[in-house]
Structure formats: C-alpha cells, structure tokens
Amino acid sequence: MHTYGIDIWGEDNFIIENGLAKLNYASKPALVDIVRDIREQDFKGPLLLRFPHLTRLQIEKLYTLYNNAINEYDYKGKFNAVFPLKVNQLPNFLLPLIKSGEEFGYGLEAGSKAELFLAMTYNKIGAPITINGFKDKEMIHLAFIAKKMGHNITVIIEGLNELKMILEVEKETSLPTPNVGIRVRLFNSGGGAWAKSGGIDSKFGLSSTEILEAYELLKSNNLLHYLTMIHFHIGSAMTNIKPLKKALKESGHIYAELKNMGATNLKAINIGGGLAVEYSQYHRTTQYHLQEFANDVIFTLKNIAKQKGVEEPNIFTESGRFISANSTVLVTPVLELFSAEYELSNLRLKKDNPPLIEELNELYKDMNGKTALEYMHDSMDHLESLLKLFDLGYIDLQDRSNAEILAQLIIKKAISLLEIADYEELKRIDNKIQEKYLLNFSIFQSLPDFWGINQEFPIMPITHLDKKPTRSASLWDITCDSDGEIEFNAKKPLYLHDVNLEKEEYYLAFFNVGAYQDTLGMRHNLFSHPTEVNVVFENNELKLEKIIESQKIIDILEDIDYDTKEIKKILKSSLDKSTYVILKKYLNENSYLKTSWSH
Ligand SMILES: *Cc1c(COP(=O)(O)O)cnc(C)c1O
Numbered sequence: 001m002h003t004y005g006i007d008i009w010g011e012d013n014f015i016i017e018n019g020l021a022k023l024n025y026a027s028k029p030a031l032v033d034i035v036r037d038i039r040e041q042d043f044k045g046p047l048l049l050r051f052p053h054l055t056r057l058q059i060e061k062l063y064t065l066y067n068n069a070i071n072e073y074d075y076k077g078k079f080n081a082v083f084p085l086k087v088n089q090l091p092n093f094l095l096p097l098i099k100s101g102e103e104f105g106y107g108l109e110a111g112s113k114a115e116l117f118l119a120m121t122y123n124k125i126g127a128p129i130t131i132n133g134f135k136d137k138e139m140i141h142l143a144f145i146a147k148k149m150g151h152n153i154t155v156i157i158e159g160l161n162e163l164k165m166i167l168e169v170e171k172e173t174s175l176p177t178p179n180v181g182i183r184v185r186l187f188n189s190g191g192g193a194w195a196k197s198g199g200i201d202s203k204f205g206l207s208s209t210e211i212l213e214a215y216e217l218l219k220s221n222n223l224l225h226y227l228t229m230i231h232f233h234i235g236s237a238m239t240n241i242k243p244l245k246k247a248l249k250e251s252g253h254i255y256a257e258l259k260n261m262g263a264t265n266l267k268a269i270n271i272g273g274g275l276a277v278e279y280s281q282y283h284r285t286t287q288y289h290l291q292e293f294a295n296d297v298i299f300t301l302k303n304i305a306k307q308k309g310v311e312e313p314n315i316f317t318e319s320g321r322f323i324s325a326n327s328t329v330l331v332t333p334v335l336e337l338f339s340a341e342y343e344l345s346n347l348r349l350k351k352d353n354p355p356l357i358e359e360l361n362e363l364y365k366d367m368n369g370k371t372a373l374e375y376m377h378d379s380m381d382h383l384e385s386l387l388k389l390f391d392l393g394y395i396d397l398q399d400r401s402n403a404e405i406l407a408q409l410i411i412k413k414a415i416s417l418l419e420i421a422d423y424e425e426l427k428r429i430d431n432k433i434q435e436k437y438l439l440n441f442s443i444f445q446s447l448p449d450f451w452g453i454n455q456e457f458p459i460m461p462i463t464h465l466d467k468k469p470t471r472s473a474s475l476w477d478i479t480c481d482s483d484g485e486i487e488f489n490a491k492k493p494l495y496l497h498d499v500n501l502e503k504e505e506y507y508l509a510f511f512n513v514g515a516y517q518d519t520l521g522m523r524h525n526l527f528s529h530p531t532e533v534n535v536v537f538e539n540n541e542l543k544l545e546k547i548i549e550s551q552k553i554i555d556i557l558e559d560i561d562y563d564t565k566e567i568k569k570i571l572k573s574s575l576d577k578s579t580y581v582i583l584k585k586y587l588n589e590n591s592y593l594k595t596s597w598s599h
C-alpha cells in the first residue's frame with residue numbers, strides 16, 4: 001500500500017483505513033466524510049479543516065516533556081510556555097487554543113501592537129504575556145496598561161532605546177511597571193533557513209556591552225527589581241539540537257552573571273521557539289527526540305546554576321510551529337487531469353495519415369506487457385518529431401491533435417500494463433509521462449511558504465488509498481501564474497491516482513499547514529482564504545463549528561479599498577435589471593471555482 005509517508009509526518013493523528021484517510025480520534029471519521037458534509041452545505045472550493053483537539057494535544061505534550069525532565073533531574077525552576085501569536089492569530093485557531101491552555105497557565109507572546117491587543121483581550125489573567133520585536137513608546141505604554149489590567153506581562157527589550165522608553169513611561173504615568181526582559185544577542189546562532197533570528201549579526205538583541213549598560217540604567221533608576229527574564233530565540237524549525245545547547249550555555253551564563261551582580265529578581269530564561277515539525281513525507285529531517293530536547297535544556301541550565309551558585313531559573317518557551325502546524329489540514333478538490341481530453345473517442349484519423357501517425361497507431365494497438373516500455377519511448381520520440389513537423393507546416397492541426405491523443409493513450413496503456421509487470425521501470429521515465437492535476441486553490445494564498453521558501457508539506461489524497469497510484473503528478477493551482485505549480489520531483493516523487501472526474505470525486509489534502517500559512521498567505525489574483533471550519537467532538541460525536549466562508553468577491557474588492565458602491569452603480573447602470581440581479585448574486589460569492597460532482 002502507498003501510504004504517502006504518513007508514518008513519518010502523521011504522529012498517529014491520522015490513519016489510513018479501507019482506502020480512506022481518517023482522523024485517529026473519537027469515532028475516527030474519514031476526512032472525505034467531513035468534506036462532503038461541508039460541501040453539502042454549499043461551501044465549495046478549498047477547505048481548511050481545523051482540529052482543536054490536536055492543538056490541545058501539542059500543548060499537553062509540551063508541558064509533559066518539560067515536566068518529565070524537571071522531575072527526572074529534580075530541577076527547582078518551573079516550566080512556563082507562551083504561544084507566539086505571529087504563528088497563527090486567527091480566531092478559529094486561537095480561541096480554542098487559549099481555552100485548552102487554561103489549565104496549564106499557557107500564555108501568549110506578542111510581536112506587534114495588534115498582537116498585543118489580542119493578548120490583552122483574550123489572555124487569561126495570570127497566564128504570562130511576553131512582548132518581543134521592535135517597539136515604540138506607544139507599544140510600551142500599552143504594556144503598562146496591560147499590567148494595570150492585571151496581566152503578568154514581560155516586555156523583552158531588543159535594544160537600549162526601548163529600555164529608555166520604559167523609564168520614560170514609568171516616570172510620566174502612574175501606571176504599574178511591567179516586568180522587563182533582555183533579549184541577548186548570541187555569539188552562537190542556530191542553523192536552518194531562519195538562522196538570521198540569532199547570531200552576533202542578528203537583527204535582534206543586546207550585545208554584552210549593552211547588557212551591562214542596561215543593568216546600570218535599571219540600577220541607577222531603582223528599577224533593577226523589574227528585571228526578571230533573559231531571552232533568546234535562535235530561529236525556527238531547528239533540525240538539530242546542538243545550536244540550542246550552545247545558546248543555552250551562553251545565555252545561562254549571562255543570567256548567572258547578572259544575578260550575581262545583584263539582579264535578584266532575575267528568575268527566568270526564555271529559550272524562544274524553534275521546535276521542529278516533520279514536513280517531509282520521504283525521510284525524517286528532525287534529528288532529535290522531543291524528550292531528549294527537553295532533558296538537554298533542563299540538564300544544561302541545572303549545571304550552569306550549580307557552577308555559578310545561583311537559583312535554577314524558571315524556563316519559558318515560545319514554540320509556535322510545534323503547537324499549531326498539525327492542527328490544520330487543507331483539502332483541495334481536483335478539478336481536472338490534463339490528459340483527460342485525450343480520449344480514444346476524440347481521435348479523428350484521416351483516410352491518409354502521415355506515416356509517423358500511422359506508426360503511433362500501430363504502437364498503440366500492438367502494445368503488450370513486454371513491449372510497453374519500448375513502445376512508450378518510441379511514441380514520445382514520434383510525438384516530438386510530429387510537433388516539429390507541425391511547426392514547419394508539414395502536418396495540420398487535426399494531425400497534431402491525433403498525435404497528442406495517441407501518445408497519451410500509449411502512455412496510459414503502458415502504465416496499466418506495467419503497473420503489475422515492471423513498475424520500477426516506469427519510475428525511470430516518470431518525469432516525461434507525468435500527469436498534471438489542476439487543484440481548486442491558490443498556492444499563494446494557502447501555501448505561501450511553498451512559494452516563498454520551498455517549504456514542503458505532506459500531500460496525500462484522502463480517498464483511493466487502497467489503490468496503487470500510477471501517475472507521476474505535478475500540481476497546478478488556479479491562479480494565472482506559472483509559479484502556482486508544485487512540480488513533479490523525481491527525488492521526492494508524488495504519485496496520484498488516474499481518476500475519472502466525471503464519475504468520481506478526488507481530493508488532495510495538504511497537512512501541517514496550521515503554522516504561519518494563514519496570515520502569510522496573499523491574495524494573488526484576488527483569491528482569499530478558503531472556507532474554514534473547526535471540527536470538534538462532544539462525547540465522541542463530531543460537530544462542525546464556526547464555519548467561516550471564503551470571502552465574497554465584493555468584500556475582497558472592498559478590502560483593497562475599492563468603493564464598492566461605485567462598482568455596483570457602474571455595473572447597474574450599464575445592465576438591464578434582471579442581468580444585474582444575476583451579477584449581484586455572483587458578486588456575493590467567493591472566487592474559487594465551482595465543481596459539481598454527480599454525487
Ligand atoms: C517566531 C518566534 C517564535 C516562534 O518560533 P517557532 O519556530 O514557530 O516555534 C518564538 N519566539 C520569537 C521571539 C519569535 O520571533
């Protein structure tokens with residue numbers, strides 16, 4: 001059985017049973033049944049299925065890992081975690097996360113004013129809030145206000161100017177002062193594509209000289225007791241544990257030094273995010289076990305505290321990708337297989353055909369298991385020659401159409417003959433005989449990291465999984481942009497099923513899309529977010545909650561600042577009434593394509 005690497009990326013959250021991809025939870029619903037349910041309510045186009053129980057599971061996992069390690073090493077500090085809002089701020093994702101985190105005291109991290117407003121509004125009083133990123137005085141003022149609301153908030157400064165602004169707001173207002181953290185600029189940076197977050201030439205953090213200056217500033221203003229946290233974040237998706245260990249040592253010693261200098265309220269080290277998620281469906285890319293990771297953190301900090309004779313620090317983490325990625329699955333309907341029009345019934349051979357076409361026809365008729373591979377090669381050569389002849393004006397459009405149909409028919413026949421006999425042979429020419437699948441979605445909107453940084457996502461059809469996929473596949477989205485394609489890659493081949501879309505439905509799912517994709521996505525061609533839904537369970541019973549339909553065309557236009565009244569007025573004035581009524585209906589639908597399967 002072809003399992004699309006589910007044992008590598010699936011973490012037992014999804015299973016394949018009776019040819020269907022299923023959720024491995026509660027009544028184990030098939031994804032296709034959920035999809036049909038939603039489509040029956042007339043929400044067509046791509047879908048984002050969100051599974052809040054998976055977010056909850058990840059939060060539980062995170063706390064369990066660290067608390068296990070704390071017990072194992074008899075560590076005296078406490079474990080705390082916050083969710084970095086930039087990873088996913090959408091309400092359908094975030095509000096259930098906050099609810100699930102309540103019993104753990106799980107907090108939020110904000111990196112902008114808008115995110116801080118979200119944290120101030122929705123974070124549970126008592127659960128920590130941390131603020132990172134560049135700030136102005138207004139943002140710092142907001143932090144003071146959050147403190148007044150009763151929030152346990154720490155402003156992590158990225159530079160001395162921010163500390164000076166804190167001192168100013170402290171003097172100018174009568175608001176309570178939030179805790180202060182210092183982001184350290186590490187000598188040891190992380191690896192991976194996001195390494196710019198750490199390192200000596202990083203965009204963020206204070207150098208050791210600046211840390212000493214910050215210490216003096218706080219002390220001379222009698223505010224040293226507000227310094228509570230040392231912070232670093234070496235980058236996202238760490239595949240290796242070594243850079244983190246180095247960063248831990250460096251920041252652990254900074255913590256201990258400051259403490260010994262007299263920063264008595266300094267009690268925590270915030271190790272940022274970066275826990276990796278397995279996106280590959282071919283081989284494991286993450287080279288550590290999560291428990292090993294947590295153990296290393298606790299062990300390293302314990303040793304430093306012992307060496308320098310200071311209290312073992314509380315630990316904060318800000319992992320976002322790890323918490324959110326697996327909670328969201330993108331399901332896209334397949335609209336078309338490009339070779340579908342190459343049907344025998346469309347073949348219109350003439351009485352007199354060019355010799356190469358006659359030969360193609362012979363190849364097609366005579367092919368058997370033994371000759372399949374050879375004939376397929378020959379047919380591709382013939383097709384190439386025929387296309388050249390067309391360019392030179394020696395054959396006509398009908399000949400060309402016949403040539404293309406015959407070549408495709410030969411490929412299909414060969415695949416079905418070879419499927420059993422010599423599948424391996426086929427793989428050698430996958431590149432040449434691939435099928436193109438047109439998917440009802442926009443890569444720019446729904447998989448921006450694929451477009452931007454070549455991020456892989458696990459891809460799997462949600463039905464037909466008991467059948468052997470025989471077509472090497474490249475995937476096309478519906479934008480008018482040639483970058484809206486996931487090309488077939490022989491090193492990481494994707495095989496899909498040869499389906500007849502007039503008779504059956506076929507959906508592809510992209511997994512682990514819950515981190516970063518939602519708000520990074522862009523409205524290229526004015527495609528907005530897919531229809532989304534929270535799939536929740538009450539007493540084992542599945543419920544679809546909070547369906548948010550993909551944006552209406554008229555709202556998208558309003559979003560990019562068109563005067564929609566004017567648009568309607570212009571259209572109305574140039575059309576008769578009944579046509580305009582139809583037009584208005586279309587304006588109030590989303591821009592994805594409509595498919596109508598017979599069942
Ligand atoms: C982005 C970011 C995170 C989250 O990183 P993940 O790789 O998603 O875990 C945490 N902390 C800071 C400061 C960040 O900028």
